[in-house]
Structures are given as structure tokens and as C-alpha cells.
Amino acid sequence: MSSEKSLYERLGGIEGITTIVDDIIDLHFANPGIKARYMPLKENPEHFAEVRKHLIHFLAAGSGGPQTYEGGDMVTVHTGMNISKAEYMDVMDDIMAALDKNNISEDAKKDVLAIAYSLKGQMIGV
Template sequence: MSEETLYHRLGGEDSIEAVVEEFYDRVLADDLVNGYFEDTDMQKQIAHQAQFISSVTGGPVEYAGEDMRAAHEGMGITEEEFDAIATHLNDALVEFDVPGEDREAVLEEVASYEDAIVGA
């Protein structure tokens, strides 16, 4: 029997989308980072982020977006802003009662892209 993926432990597509919606509610309420999303179609952004998280957690989804460096190039994202985003993601996962070990695994996946995002 194969090991259950993080994607499945998170509850699959619908649960991940709900977490992402909560995550962006938190991001948009944070003056440190919400300026990055002023001219963003948030429905499209939510779908895009849910696809990304589904992909990196082993779901049956292939991420079709730009690579992280290209997507964030010229934005000048700081370490502090990256950390704020990670905190919002963690808090959204907590809101949906995701166990600590699984939250850590999601945050480790996101952290693996830090060098491509910060200062790009």
C-alpha cells in the first residue's frame, strides 16, 4: 500500500482551496504585503496558488505557472515580507486544524523557493 501524500492529508483540492482563500484574506489585511496584490485578479491568484500548493504537496496537479524567479522578478520582496507571507500561510493552516507536522512540511516546500523569490 502506498503512503498517503501530503496533498491527501491536507484534504485534497477543496480543502487546499479553502486554506488558500483564508491565506489571502490574511495577506490582504496585512499592510506590509498587501500592496503586491493591488492590481491582481484575486480569483485567478487563488486558483493559481491552490494549483501550486497542490502540486508541491504531491497532488494530481501539475503546476503550470512561471518559475518562481521569473514570477517575482523586479518585485523586490524582502526577507521580512517573505516571512510575513509564510506566517499567514501557517496561520491559515492552523485555522483549518492542519497538524503541526503537515504544516511544517508545507512551509518547508514554500521555503525551498525563498532564494528565487526574495530580492528577485
């Protein structure tokens, strides 16, 4: 049995992941390259809460936590958004900045980055 902690544990469990997701969202609202996509969430608090919950559960479940992600698959969720490569990189930059802000280890950041990059083709231009 390995003594290495899961990515979920290295991200701080559900509390740490919730903080990271909230930081990512704040960065998206401030990022000039993508904020126009996220600002409408502020106008619909119920939808915002649902998106936030899905983001938290997606990262928690995807990192080995006990949470269940009940949102749509990446292609379905992003179809019609026509996300550009530049927008995708803005999102990635915000994710990495949030991980840095929360003092996440380099190994855990690399693992999150690998997960995010594995989904790239399911989001860009669909």
C-alpha cells in the same frame, strides 16, 4: 506500500487546499506588511482569478495532488518584485496562520514550511 497519507491528502485534497489558499489570500489582504502588494488584485478580477488558480494548483501539485501547475517558475514570477526578507516572513506567517485555522496537523505544517523555505532564494530580492 506506505500507509501514510500524502501531503495533498493531509491538506484535505483540492477542497482543503482551496480553502487554505482563500484563507491565505484573505490574510494577505489584511496584513499591513504586504497588503499593498495584493490590494491591486481586487481591482482586476480576471487577474485575481488567475493568480488564485495558480496558487491552488501550485500547492496541490507540489503536495502530491493530480493537478498541474501551469504558472511560471518562481524566479520568473517574482522577478522585479524585489521582495524583502520581512515581506517573505509576512507571507510565511499568513501561510502558517491559514494552516492553523484549518486544523492542519503539525507534521503537515512542517512539510508545507519546508517547501516554502526551499523556494525562499527564488523569491527574495529578484
